[in-house]
Amino acid sequence: MTPGPSVPRRAMAPGFVGREHEFFQVVEALRNPGAVVLVEGEAGVGKSRLVQEFLRSSAVSDDTVLFGVCPPFRDPFTLGPIVAALRATSPDIASLQLDGLAGALRPLFPEWAGRLPPVPESLEDAKAERHRLFAALIQLLGQLGVSLLVVEDLHWADESTLEFLLLVASQPRDGISLLLTFRPDDVPSDSLLLRLTSRMAPGAFRQRVSLSTFDVTRTTALMSSMLYDEPVDESFASYLQERTEGLPLAVEESVRLLRDRSSLECRDGVWERRDEVDLDVPPLVRDAVLERVQSLSDDAQLVLRAAAVLSDSVDVDTIIAVSDLPKTHARAAIAEAVSSGLLGEDQSGLVAFRHVLASKAMYDALSAIDRRALHLRAGHALENVRPQPVARLVSHFRKANDLGNWALYGELAAEMAISAGDDSTGVVLLTDLVNALELPLRTRSRLAKRLAGAEVFRRSVDGDLVRKVIDSLRLIVTTDGMVARDIAEIRSPLGRLLMQRADFEAGRAELEKAIPDLTHDPEESTRAMVFLGHPYGSTWHVSKHIDWLRRAAEMQPDSMSDIDKMALTVDRMTTLLLLGEESGWDLAARLPVVASTVKEGLQATRGHGNAGYTAMLWGRYPAAHHHLSTALALADAGRFERIHDPILSSQAHLDWFTGQWTGLADRVATIGHDGGERLPVLEAILVARLLEAAEGNVHIAEERLTGLLVEVGGQQVPDLYVGVAAALASLQLDQGRIHEALQVTQLPMQEITRKGAWVWATEIAPIRVEAMVVSGQVEEARWLTTAFARGIRGLEAPAPAAALKLCQALLAQARGDDPASVARRFRDVAATWERLPRPFDAALAHEREAENLIAADMHEEGVALLSDVRTALVDIGALADAERVVSTLRGYGVEVRGVQRGGRRSYGDELSPREIDVVSLLVSGLTNKEIGKLLVLSPKTIARHLDSARRKLGAPSRTALAVKAMEAGIVPDEPPRGIPRLRGLTQ
Helix, strand or coil: CCCCCCCCCCCCCCCCCCCHHHHHHHHHHCCCCCCEEEEECCCCCCHHHHHHHHHHCCCCCHHHEEEEECCCCCCCCCCHHHHHHHHHHCCCHHHCCCCHHHHHHCCCCHHHHHHCCCCCCCCCCHHHHHHHHHHHHHHHHHHHCCCEEEEECHHHCCHHHHHHHHHHHCCHHHCCEEEEEECHHHCCCCCCHHHHHHCCCCCCCEEEEECCCCCHHHHHHHHHHHCCCCCECHHHHHHHHHHHCCCHHHHHHHHHHHHHCCCEEEECCEEEECCCCCCCCCCCHHHHHHHHHHCCCHHHHHHHHHHHHHCCCECHHHHHHHHCCCHHHHHHHHHHHHHCCCEEECCCCCEEECCHHHHHHHHHCCCHHHHHHHHHHHHHHHCCCCCCCHHHHHHHHHHCCCHHHHHHHHHHHHHHHHHCCCHHHHHHHHHHHHHCCCCCHHHHHHHHHHHHCCHHHHCCCCHHHHHHHHHHHHHHHCCCCCCHHHHHHHHHHHHHHHHHCCCHHHHHHHHHHHHHHCCCCHHHHHHHHHHHCCCCCCCCCHHHHHHHHHHHHHHCCCCCCHHHHHHHHHHHHHHHHHCCCCHHHHHHHCCCCCCCCHHHHHHHHHHHHHHHHHHHHHCCHHHHHHHHHHHHHHHHHHCCHHHHHHHHHHHHHHHHHCCCCCCHHHHHHHCCCCCCCCHHHHHHHHHHHHHHHHHCCHHHHHHHHHHHHHHHHHHCCHHHHHHHHHHHHHHHHHCCCHHHHHHHHHHHHHHHHHHCCHHHCCCHHHHHHHHHHHCCCHHHHHHHHHHHHHHCCCCCCHHHHHHHHHHHHHHHHHHCCCHHHHHHHHHHHHHHHHHCCCHHHHHHHHHHHHHHHHHCCCHHHHHHHHHHHHHHHHHHCCHHHHHHHHHHHHHCCCCCCCCCCCCCCCCCCCCCHHHHHHHHHHHCCCCHHHHHHHHCCCHHHHHHHHHHHHHHHCCCCHHHHHHHHHHCCCCCCCCCCCCCCCCCCCC
8 A cells, every 4th residue: 555645755754773783782881880881883873862762761861971072173173072062061160169179270261261270280291181181071070960971973083082081991990881883983093992993991891782784674673763663675675786786875865866756656555656767866865965955955955055055063054154054944944954864953052064974965066166165154153152162163263264263273282182181282283374375485484483392392393294394394494485584593593303202413504504694582592502413413622512512601691491491401411421421410419309380390300311311431439329319209299201211321321330239130121111102211121231231142142132232222312322232232342343342333433432431431441452453453452442531521520530541451351461560450440340330240250350360370370260250240130151161161161150040039930029019009900000109110110010010910901900909929928018908909
């Protein structure tokens, strides 16, 4: 029977069919507080419908849900969906119990400024800045009673939104659940969304719901729900399922189109397709959408064009303004578009296309002229919205080719993004503006100066993006019409940026060109001079670098802020000490050990860390220990995470030098394990290789040192390069491969000699001299030793002084001096090492002393000394060297026990005592922060201990670690001394 005249011509809205199982999955998962539910599938597969059905169900309380959608912008606005969702709730901020942390929300919600605490002091570390902002948002959600955060279209999310959701997901104890939708095929390969989908916090419940296209059965059910719940012909359903590939949106749009065109008929109670109809349906859904659009009035089509350009949900007045219809006509047209099913209206009265594909089909059908006109009207309409949707204004004015407004809002959006810690978005926006040749050169020049001087480059901005910035800045400084003064103001920060990115030669070239035209800006001129004083990546002699530093000290203006003066003082101190200038120690002595502000704390941390590292180069080990300990305390207090690893690396290196090897291998294994920057942990990797060689794993150590030498050379860190080369050459020399040792030490020694940076020579000069004398190049070795002595003359540098004495002793032995006299020289070398102290090097010097005593017919004294050397080497943990001494003793007929592996406790696959303490507290149910507070360690250090313990026990998660530790009986019955038993698994 065919429906009579009373049956509507249009198809009905589709019923919720074919997703019962997935709906049950969502409902059951979100019964768990703090759950993370990820709904994935291609566009049009029904993700939003599933979410909306859940939100309308009895399982949800409306006042506990926050709902946001990620708009499909090229440059998404920082935390856009979260901010928009919170604004939509119109919360009574004044009534909430918010602390000072909430002041961090002001850049995101300027309209709440009068009801929020003051903005906290700015942090130099972008990660810390973002974490504070996120913590403030979580506090706000808690005060609002939000228990479920829904975010749709997460594949379009900005990086900050993804980081925020990762943080929420990592804290299930806060009780905020996440319901998230995304398209897997649209997720970039480097997106943080992949972490959200692959990692789960301990104690969290995660459910991943994948929506597939419909089979024939479910396609039939969907079609029937739109056709008055009456049966659908099986062959017709199969035909439509095949043409649409079962994509629910495509099925829905095709049924609407067929019904609108009267291409369907109901015969004997079953819906069929007319024989003459052969519909070319999706995957090209566009055709169906556009045909539906053509069936509407001209006014309704204008409304749809406006909605397609606006893209996101907007209020009715904005739609009217963009459509350019009179209000009396526009409201009826909007009602018609909504009635057609193309547009949808939410509970707040906001209007948008119901499906993204339909919106895109409409947009693609517009001519270029119409698009520009509509984008211009959209931009002007949205200017009246408060607060202004800046990111959308940037997009609309750019597409409208309104250059003035694009530049205005682009710069504003960049500032807002950077203020909120979203450095990448801010840099992209500024770079686009600088590259826009259509903009006036004066505007581009001003923005280029803003971009070049952006503080974000001191933080973690993507390397590829920085290269694009550098290319843009280089291009504009060579543009005809640029003023010399403006060029200099761009060249100087560009030069500093290049040097920060290890392109030292190019950076120096830009700085030298800039300084003559910076007479109007003594502050920037001073910064440029300090950078030119830096010795890395330069063929200049140290005297030229020192001259630039002297000029910087004379130039430094009184107008410079105290924190800028402090930063430049730290830079000058570091460089002077790297260059072997005693005056640097006067600056180091004035470093504060406490800080009153975050910025002061950061510079003090940097200063003490650099002073500790350079004190090691000089051999001032007590001073190194003091500065590094102070730096670590300041870093922990200020939460300067990026500086943490370099300090720990230097402390590990110091412990290597001073013979504190117990547990050192375990410690260096955890440094840099959290996947941060590589450069700060290369020093720790060198220490790990030195320990491997000392334990006797010579071939493994040599292979890894060879790779490390290539990596360090690429990073252009010459002092560290020298240390790696010396370690590698030492292994080659021990194996009699003299030619290879000479090759490895040649380039670093040439660099030291050319620059005159002799404080770098401690580790490599003795290796080079010994290789030379063994190969018969005694005169060359003598020349090198003389140059070394001249280079450190007058310096209070104990380590280079000890190395020089070793070189002189090796030369005396090569000359054939009396063995007794040579033995005394090596005894003096050993005593010099012991005073630093460097017990390993002292023991090796005593070994040489003993050999010369035996050669001087003082056999008994020599053998006794060798026995003492063996004991000293075993005590330190230098087992390979101890075995060599044992072999020498046996060669002299001395019965001596072999070396027992285990002289130095590295714990291997066993948990160290500290790891046992940390795991015990984990089992008690404490967080990293709580454990760190009890053990007086930073949360990051606690995380490293836990990561090490997980690797040793093969535990994939914290929970698994706790279980394995208890099963293995590793965790003691009582907690660490002085720490009460707490809640957790053991109760």
